[in-house]
Amino acid sequence: MGPQRIAKLLARAGIASRRDVERMIAEGRIALDGEVLTTPATLLETLQGVTVDGKPVRPAGAARLFRFYKPQATLTAARDPKGRPTIYDKLPPGLPRLMPVGRLDFMTEGLLLMTNDGELKRLLELPRTGVVRHYRARAFGEVSQAQLEALAEGVTIEGIRYGSIDANLERRTGRNCWIEMSLAEGKNREVRRVLAYLGLQVSRLIRTAYGPFDLTGLDMNDVAEVPRGQLDQFRGSLK
Incomplete structure (x- = not known):
């Protein structure tokens, strides 16, 4: 090496x-x-x-990846000067030293991947690897499927360019709707900003999947390790 x-x-x-x-x-x-x-x-x-x-420093062990169902009102950080709860307050004891892959906003819940390997973290986060993130958003307001489909072309909001987003109106109840969104970039607060741009007020946001990894079998605050074979297969598929 x-x-x-x-x-x-x-x-x-x-x-x-x-x-x-x-x-x-x-x-x-x-x-x-x-x-x-x-x-x-x-x-x-x-x-x-x-x-x-x-x-x-202990030498690097084999790369490991964990799926964590992050709850709302939790910071993706090691500590918070304001004393708000962090993901490390919610993780069960006995895990190796883990770093989050990307971030989820304080009020966003759902899948947060955690790894002991800084190179795997970087690989999963890099825009060029194009790992798709999937979300479900509950929002208040009016929006059409045509408006959502237009997001496939990307959109510029306050000078920031957001890439192609695959968005679908899942269902509507009164003035509330559920929207499914898939994107490969994951800029800071991207989903919330794009939906606000469409005149929608997000009341709940859940990341349901990151690449091939999803929330299957996880309740809030649960952690499960990704099997080694599945992790190796995924790494081999990355660009």
Whole structure:
């Protein structure tokens, strides 16, 4: 394999994303054989002698992926200065150190993939891999199927370009409707912003699937590991 950048090795070991590792190096939190590192360009063969906040880093284990049903009113973050509950308050004990793949808004519920492997996290999040996210939204207001189908062309809202979205009106009850949406980009608050642009007020938003992984068999706050064979098959299918 040859020497690799320390940020990549630490991400692979599940310490943090590459970007976060670079920030930790800038903060002087990472050392090699007792010497504080000053650059993320440091090349290493292994993580032997590397410490984070004074603690030795364990070498990367095999990549693992978990499905978690995130509840509403939960932050996708390790901690919150405002004291709001985070996903780590909801996860059961006994799991390995896990990082979320992408994010879900505070009030959005549903499938959040979690992994111990920073490289797998990055692969799943990269726009070029084109992993499709599926959502169901309950919204208040009037919208036509034709308006939803027009989203397939993409839309620009307040200077931000959102790519093609496959959207269908699932059912309507009075002025409330359920809308199914599939998209491969997942920009910040994308679903809520696009529906607000159409004059709809979202009252519930659920991510039902991320790629081939969905909520099957999960109740709120449940976690289930993706079988190794299924994970390997999925990785092999990525662009």
